Amino acid sequence: MHMLRVILAMFVLYALTLGPASPVPGRLVVERATSEAVEVFTMDLTDFLDEPYDxxxxxxxxxxxxxxxxxxxxxxxxxxxxxxxxxxxxxxxxxxxxxxxxxxxxxxxxxxxxxxxxxxxxxxxxxxVRHSRAELEAVLDAVMSPPDDPRILSGHIDAERNRAVIEVDDVDVRLRRRLAREYGSDLIAIQWSPGDDHSYSF
Known part of the structure; x- marks a missing residue:
């Protein structure tokens, strides 16, 4: 319950300070990308899972x-x-x-x-688009083989946003900046999937 309150508070803070979240359904942006740091987002698949089969x-x-x-x-x-x-x-x-x-x-x-x-x-x-499958896979290979940070859980390609995504259970601004510095903030993003003992460090 405490973690849920923390997450909801972050989304409220984001809405008040940075504007609306990403228009992609199910994706809630926690921190926008800048020239110095990659985007951080989290997922809410409730609507997707509840959608009837067509x-x-x-x-x-x-x-x-x-x-x-x-x-x-x-x-x-x-x-x-x-x-x-x-x-x-x-x-x-x-x-x-x-x-x-x-x-x-x-x-x-x-x-x-x-x-x-x-x-x-x-x-x-x-x-x-700017990035080919070969380029996106090369980024994932560099980050994931083996994972260069113990917080990294997995990686995948976000086809709709044309970028690589790494999933982490804990994130801070140093990780955001390092990824932007090494790969560019338009090429990779962070999907934050917090566990009970992890939080985001603003």
């Missing part, structure tokens, strides 16, 4: 798998794709001119929403 997503899930295969084959030209909802769209980020042509190619296949065979053709929404 069978219309199935063709897009299949198309997302196919788009991921493209990225795996051309990691320097493309960045990881992702889905948007309301309405459903598949976003295919690219880096190079070659990547744009690869990203824009229609994705076809067969899905089975509600156990009904449904052929589909999905044309991705292309988006130019």
């Amino acid at each position: 069978s219309r997503i199935e063709p897009f899930n299949h198309a997302l798998d196919a788009a991921m295969q493209r990225v795996e084959a051309h990691p320097k030209d493309l960045a990881p794709p992702y889905l948007l909802k309301r309405p459903y769209r598949l976003v295919a980020p690219y880096i190079t001119d070659r990547g744009r042509a690869l990203a824009a190619a229609p994705l076809t296949g067969v899905a089975w929403p509600d156990q009904v065979q449904t052929p589909f053709t999905i044309i991705p929404v292309v988006r130019q």
